[in-house]
Amino acid sequence: MKDIVRLMVLFLMGHTFYRLLSTGTISYYINPRFIPLTEAAFVFIVIMILFSLKDLITAFGTGDLGSWRGAPVFVLIAIATTLLFTPQALGSSMIGQKGTLAVKSKLSVEKLEQNSAASNNTAASSGEATAPGKLNKEKAVQAASDSGNIISLTDANFIVKFSQIHRHIDEYRGKDIELEGFIAHHPLMSEDKYLVARYAVVCCAADAQVLSFAVKGKAPHADDTWVKVTGKLQVEAGNPYLQVIKMETKKTPANPYLFAPEGLPTI
Amino acid sequence: MDSVHKEFNRWRLALYVLMAVAVCITLQTYGDTGNGHALSLWIQAMFGNVYTIFISIVIEALPFIILGVLGSTLLEAFASPEMIRRIIPKAWIPGILIAGLLGIIFPFCECGLVPIVRKLVEKGVPTPLAVVFLLTVPIVNPIVATATSYAFFSQPDMVIIRLGGAYILAVIVGIITLFVWHKKSILYNVCRHSVSCGCGHDHSYDSRNTGRIGGAIRHGQTEFFDILRYLMIGAALAALTQVYFSREWLNLLGSHATGSVGIMMVMAFFLSICSGADAFVANTFTNSFSTGAIAAFLVYGPMIDLKNLLMLRAAFKASFVFYLVAVVTVLVYGYGVFINYLGVTL
Numbered sequence: 001m002k003d004i005v006r007l008m009v010l011f012l013m014g015h016t017f018y019r020l021l022s023t024g025t026i027s028y029y030i031n032p033r034f035i036p037l038t039e040a041a042f043v044f045i046v047i048m049i050l051f052s053l054k055d056l057i058t059a060f061g062t063g064d065l066g067s068w069r070g071a072p073v074f075v076l077i078a079i080a081t082t083l084l085f086t087p088q089a090l091g092s093s094m095i096g097q098k099g100t101l102a103v104k105s106k107l108s109v110e111k112l113e114q115n116s117a118a119s120n121n122t123a124a125s126s127g128e129a130t131a132p133g134k135l136n137k138e139k140a141v142q143a144a145s146d147s148g149n150i151i152s153l154t155d156a157n158f159i160v161k162f163s164q165i166h167r168h169i170d171e172y173r174g175k176d177i178e179l180e181g182f183i184a185h186h187p188l189m190s191e192d193k194y195l196v197a198r199y200a201v202v203c204c205a206a207d208a209q210v211l212s213f214a215v216k217g218k219a220p221h222a223d224d225t226w227v228k229v230t231g232k233l234q235v236e237a238g239n240p241y242l243q244v245i246k247m248e249t250k251k252t253p254a255n256p257y258l259f260a261p262e263g264l265p266t267i
Numbered sequence: 268m269d270s271v272h273k274e275f276n277r278w279r280l281a282l283y284v285l286m287a288v289a290v291c292i293t294l295q296t297y298g299d300t301g302n303g304h305a306l307s308l309w310i311q312a313m314f315g316n317v318y319t320i321f322i323s324i325v326i327e328a329l330p331f332i333i334l335g336v337l338g339s340t341l342l343e344a345f346a347s348p349e350m351i352r353r354i355i356p357k358a359w360i361p362g363i364l365i366a367g368l369l370g371i372i373f374p375f376c377e378c379g380l381v382p383i384v385r386k387l388v389e390k391g392v393p394t395p396l397a398v399v400f401l402l403t404v405p406i407v408n409p410i411v412a413t414a415t416s417y418a419f420f421s422q423p424d425m426v427i428i429r430l431g432g433a434y435i436l437a438v439i440v441g442i443i444t445l446f447v448w449h450k451k452s453i454l455y456n457v458c459r460h461s462v463s464c465g466c467g468h469d470h471s472y473d474s475r476n477t478g479r480i481g482g483a484i485r486h487g488q489t490e491f492f493d494i495l496r497y498l499m500i501g502a503a504l505a506a507l508t509q510v511y512f513s514r515e516w517l518n519l520l521g522s523h524a525t526g527s528v529g530i531m532m533v534m535a536f537f538l539s540i541c542s543g544a545d546a547f548v549a550n551t552f553t554n555s556f557s558t559g560a561i562a563a564f565l566v567y568g569p570m571i572d573l574k575n576l577l578m579l580r581a582a583f584k585a586s587f588v589f590y591l592v593a594v595v596t597v598l599v600y601g602y603g604v605f606i607n608y609l610g611v612t613l
Contacts, residue, residue, distance in 0.1 A: 004280065006492060008287050014323070017547040029323035034417075037330035044333045051488070060280055063273025072492040078499040083317040084292035084310050094316050097514050202421050204323035208504065260421070 003059055005071040007052040010045055012079045015043040024254060027085035029258050030204045089256045090199050090208055092184035092223035098199070098210050112141040150230060153179035158258050159200055162211050165233070169240050177242060178230040179251055181212065183219050192218040193241060196229050200258040211258065226250040308310040310528070320506035325498060326348040328544035329473040332494050335376035335543040338374045338410060340487030344480055346373060348386040355384040355396055366399040367407060367429050367434050374408035385454065398591065399441035405542040406433040413564070418546035422553070428564075428606065429565045436566065436598045443594060454588040455580070494541040497574065503538040505548045514555075521556030528603035532596070535568030536576075542569035558611045563603030571597050 020026040021042060026035060061067065090098070151172070153161050158179070159160045181196040189195070197212035199205075215231060228250050231242030351373065357360045375383060384401045388394060405411070407430050419425035508517070521527045531552070540548055549564050569575075571592050579588045 001283075004283055004287075006488070009492070009495075011289070017326070020326070026326070029319065030327050034327060034330075038326055041326075041333055047287060048488070048491075051484070056280075060277055063276040072487070072496060075492060075495050075499055078503065080291065080294060082318065083291060084307070085315060086307075086311060088311065088315050089321060090319055093312075094510070097316075097509060106335045190438060203550060204327045204547070206320045206323050206327075206509065206547070207553065209554070246481060 002071040003055040009076050010049045014045045016082050027255050041134040095184045096187040150176045150178050180228045183225050200260045224251050294415045316510045321502045322500040328547040331543040335410050336487050336491045340483050344483035362396045366396040367403040368410035370404035376412050385582040395441045395444040398444045400435045402437035402570050411542045414543050415546040418550045428562045433566045453583045459511045500543045501538040501548045505551045517555040524607040525556045527560035528563045531564035532567045557607045559603035559607035567599040
């Protein structure tokens with residue numbers, strides 16, 4: 001009986017891995033840099049399935065099923081529950097439970113800028129590259145404002161620019177900021193504000209942190225609706241928020257998280 | 268076994284397979300929210316976040332568990348306690364220092380380690396050296412170093428804090444043991460497990476005549492599922508804590524310089540997660556708990572946890588196990604508090 005339970009565990013694990021890898025929804029759970037490791041694990045599971053199948057065929061031939069003792073029944077139940085869920089990324093319902101950019105890291109914004117500039121050709125080619133090296137505040141503002149007067153936060157530069165803006169609020173006060181994110185309400189926020197938020201992930205969804213801008217007013221859409229918002233950065237009692245200039249709904253992106261391989265800076 | 272019984276078992280097996288497939292299809296149907304079942308929508312809304320965090324920890328940790336099991340399987344096939352005994356120097360201090368580094372070439376997981384250490388002691392390896400070996404091998408090894416560096420990718424210092432701390436603490440335990448237990452026997456003489464494996468696995472059905480390699484593969488299979496069980500429990504508890512435990516309470520508990528260390532040590536004890544996977548669970552507490560508490564979790568769990576304790580008790584005298592647990596607990600707690608006292612942040 002142990003062999004049959006093991007085989008079922010392996011089949012279900014293989015199924016889960018295959019489903020996530022083949023649909024790309026694996027990125028709802030882990031940083032894509034782990035995907036090669038996950039693929040290797042999937043190959044190992046397939047090999048183990050073959051071993052277990054051989055054992056099962058032998059058991060069928062001999063008619064000796066063995067005992068239940070040592071069968072991983074708990075693991076089977078746990079892995080079978082995964083069938084009850086459709087893959088989904090973290091959304092607004094976890095906003096209150098996830099820290100807001102609280103990852104403690106020795107990484108400086110400057111280091112992130114260097115890494116971002118070195119590794120991010122997308123941002124560079126779109127003319128809104130983050131300048132390499134140690135930027136002074138003026139350069140940071142200038143670099144961030146390359147696309148006209150609007151500071152645009154893209155997937156490629158979101159973490160760097162978000163950090164710059166929150167570190168130098170006064171420099172950015174009154175600037176127009178554009179970003180995409182999902183609408184959320186934090187349980188501790190006043191009712192006249194809502195959030196446009198993103199999750200930043202270093203390793204996996206378990207370490208996700210919230211990067212968000214508060215927006216003044218009543219949310220025009222339901223929580224978890226993805227929007228592109230352009231707003232003027234204002235400060236109230238030391239806390240920044242956006243005064244909406246323009247907002248449009250967007251399709252939920254295939255890859256909703258921001259991935260931060262080098263970690264997140266402390267603000 | 269008579270032919271009627273055999274035929275009956277075959278039908279039983281076929282029935283179980285069919286039932287399993289039917290259950291899976293049913294679960295999958297209800298699990299697909301695209302079908303619009305009220306039940307599936309409710310499940311997704313209530314437990315969707317738990318599932319997301321749970322499965323993310325499992326997916327991330329699994330490659331390292333596999334790596335650990337493969338290493339352990341190879342060692343099971345090709346390494347022997349005699350080989351380890353020959354490597355350890357005879358002199359006390361060099362012996363203790365070297366014993367603490369043997370995990371680099373013998374990365375056994377803690378599950379299979381207790382019977383090996385028992386064998387080492389039976390073969391004449393002095394208790395202090397065996398203790399250092401027991402405490403360091405599940406932590407001071409390349410697989411755990413790699414897993415920890417992946418889990419704490421943005422906080423590479425955690426690898427040093429974990430492996431360095433474990434090594435130093437184990438050496439201290441070894442030196443204390445030299446004075447306290449050197450001349451006394453620590454072996455528990457009642458042979459309730461086979462000496463070759465006291466890890467609590469059931470080998471009754473695995474004892475097929477498959478040779479040394481086949482036996483090692485079977486041991487690896489058993490170990491894989493055993494570790495998987497503890498990983499599932501750990502990942503589920505971590506996910507439930509993240510989703511349902513008040514963030515404010517968690518921050519309050521985790522920020523206390525001494526209390527947070529104790530809480531994480533208790534958690535490490537009960538979760539009993541394999542050292543190749545526990546870093547991924549620990550990382551989920553990084554933002555709530557102090558660095559010392561995380562370090563204590565990562566050092567204490569592989570040295571002393573619930574499943575380990577049962578194995579230790581099966582192999583060694585109760586008084587020795589009590590001594591070991593007490594010394595390790597005090598030292599790891601002190602280490603965690605010391606890190607917090609220094610104000611180390613990652």
